[in-house]
Amino acid sequence: MYASHNGRFGMRGAGAAVLGAVLLLAGCSSSGDGGDEGGSGGKNPAAIGQQPKGTDPYWVNPDGNAARQVARYTGDGNAKDAGLVRKIAGQPVGEWIGPDSPEAEAKGFTEAAAKADREALLVLYNIPHRDCGQFSKGGAADGDAYRAWLEGVAKGIGDRGATVILEPDAVLHLVDGCTPQEFHEERYDLLKGAVERLKELPGTKVYLDAGNAGWHTPDALFQPLRQAGIDRADGFAVNVSNFQTNDVSKDFGKRLSAKVGGKPFVIDTSRNGNGPYTGGDPAKTWCNPPGRALGETPTTSTGDELVDAYLWIKRPGESDGDCRGGPKAGDWWPEYALGLARGTG
Numbered sequence: 483m484y485a486s487h488n489g490r491f492g493m494r495g496a497g498a499a500v501l502g503a504v505l506l507l508a509g510c511s512s513s514g515d516g517g518d519e520g521g522s523g524g525k526n527p528a529a530i531g532q533q534p535k536g537t538d539p540y541w542v543n544p545d546g547n548a549a550r551q552v553a554r555y556t557g558d559g560n561a562k563d564a565g566l567v568r569k570i571a572g573q574p575v576g577e578w579i580g581p582d583s584p585e586a587e588a589k590g591f592t593e594a595a596a597k598a599d600r601e602a603l604l605v606l607y608n609i610p611h612r613d614c615g616q617f618s619k620g621g622a623a624d625g626d627a628y629r630a631w632l633e634g635v636a637k638g639i640g641d642r643g644a645t646v647i648l649e650p651d652a653v654l655h656l657v658d659g660c661t662p663q664e665f666h667e668e669r670y671d672l673l674k675g676a677v678e679r680l681k682e683l684p685g686t687k688v689y690l691d692a693g694n695a696g697w698h699t700p701d702a703l704f705q706p707l708r709q710a711g712i713d714r715a716d717g718f719a720v721n722v723s724n725f726q727t728n729d730v731s732k733d734f735g736k737r738l739s740a741k742v743g744g745k746p747f748v749i750d751t752s753r754n755g756n757g758p759y760t761g762g763d764p765a766k767t768w769c770n771p772p773g774r775a776l777g778e779t780p781t782t783s784t785g786d787e788l789v790d791a792y793l794w795i796k797r798p799g800e801s802d803g804d805c806r807g808g809p810k811a812g813d814w815w816p817e818y819a820l821g822l823a824r825g826t827g
Contacts, residue, residue: 537783540574540603541595547814566823576605576795584631588638601643609652614660617803617811643685650722654693674711692718695726695734704741717746723796725758751777752794769805775825
């Protein structure tokens with residue numbers, strides 16, 4: 483059964499306002515483990531600091547959607563909801579690079595992270611013919627446009643520390659037939675080229691997306707991952723934007739790892755605290771499902787040599803698409819964020 487994990491990123495993320503905030507962050511981000519400076523006014527009203535570097539080396543954005551929501555609730559005197567959303571705001575989440583200003587955005591995020599003595603977690607999601615025309619349709623106009631965009635990202639990262647999650651769904655949609663056959667050769671070439679270009683950067687780790695345990699088996703995936711350049715990548719990512727449990731994701735990842743040279747992997751734990759949703763339309767179990775919960779907080783201390791990190795790649799509280807009353811894909815949805823936070827107890 484086909485079970486995608488779309489609804490990742492709204493195009494509003496590429497606007498001038500976001501770019502301006504990124505550049506401001508680069509100049510006034512917090513540093514150390516508990517600073518309260520940052521955001522687009524110099525002062526961070528939500529007082530969002532960094533997590534301990536030893537277990538969580540990734541940068542917490544003090545001016546992200548969740549942090550702004552905490553500030554709004556605090557300003558309204560709503561301490562209860564502010565405390566719930568702080569569970570999201572205080573953790574590092576993936577920064578999805580938009581299509582219009584890749585160099586400036588990548589530079590802004592990585593400079594802000596470096597200033598805080600942390601590493602940026604970036605998600606690249608701009609492959610041509612992205613998401614097969616569904617909620618997150620779009621992407622670069624063609625292969626040349628994608629290569630130019632990627633070069634901008636690479637220049638923006640430079641020699642600063644970054645972990646890149648490369649093109650969620652891109653390989654999986656080749657496997658499940660969603661992406662038309664005439665685009666397959668180009669996509670493999672673009673993915674392989676992206677891995678090679680990013681690995682030229684001295685401080686960058688690259689994890690190629692490999693879907694989730696509810697979608698396809700490792701037997702269907704290992705050869706496509708090889709064609710997409712997994713041999714040059716640091717590893718692969720599983721469960722991006724999905725809800726499969728850690729145990730299921732580890733089993734899936736380890737079986738796939740055995741088929742791609744023992745590569746390690748990362749798991750998106752952003753919303754898998756209650757596992758996958760089993761009610762309603764089976765084809766829409768991935769789209770803003772009710773009753774879900776935040777999963778394990780981001781860390782590189784996983785206790786498993788094959789699991790490099792638990793990460794929040796999907797940004798908790800951002801919509802999967804305009805289903806179940808949600809806004810468009812990638813837009814902040816405070817009610818859903820509160821539901822995820824309540825699900826953690």
